[in-house]
Amino acid sequence: MNSTPLLTATGLDKAYGPTTALARASFALRAGEVVAIMGPSGSGKSTLLHCLAGIVRPDAGTITYDGRELTALSDTARSAMRRTDFGFVFQFGQLVPELTCVENVALPLRLNGEKRKAAEARAAEWMARLEVDDTAHKRPGEISGGQGQRVAVARALVTAPRVIFADEPTGALDSLNGERVMQLLTDASRDTGAAVVLVTHEARVAAYSDREVVVRDGAVRDAEWVA
DSSP, rough: OOOOOOEEEEEEEETTEEEEEEEEEEEEEEETEEEEEEEETTSSSSHHHHHHHSOOOOOOEEEEEEEEEEESSSSHHHHEHHTEEEEOOOTTTTOOSSSSSSHHHHHHHHHOOHHHHHHHHHHHHHHHHHGGGGGGSSSSSGGHHHHHHHHHHHHOOOOOOOEEESSTTTSSSOOHHHEEEEEEEEHHHHHHHHHHEEESSSSHHTTTSSSEEEEEEEEEEOOOOOO
């Protein structure tokens, strides 16, 4: 594995009113690496993920992705990067209820200008790989939670992202479905070379990672990377 970090954060501060979410937090991610961010509820781990993904701008500190300073980019440029280089899996999937599952998976490609037929063909390939091809023409309300989360993973992977951000991806699932989602997500990421930033408070989920970092009171403890 390449030792040069693909994504780094240094000295991140973030506060919401009087509440400190991050305090001088630093982080590094190699290409192809799966890193679990752990910590108790309210520790700042989701805020760290949102900053790393360019969703939230930190109050201080720098984030560098592939040689570009993410914190210096405009909102438009960061949005474009999220559509092309990053994939996302959230706790409740966040599928669009009015669209079929195959349309949900194809949505990032369609937003990038790809024609419907080609986008849905690529989406169908990923749905088969994630074992949810039988849900293609159903809507999210017609499928199980485990199926919905696998559809969300397919959507995250369909653009061939370099980094996947997964925020408590098994938090709404039972243990059996959670294990299957993690197995499929990490197998797919390693096959494609995508790195994964995984937020979780569950040790069994973190066990799928290559490395764990702990966030507590907004600070990051990482035994391997020292900022």
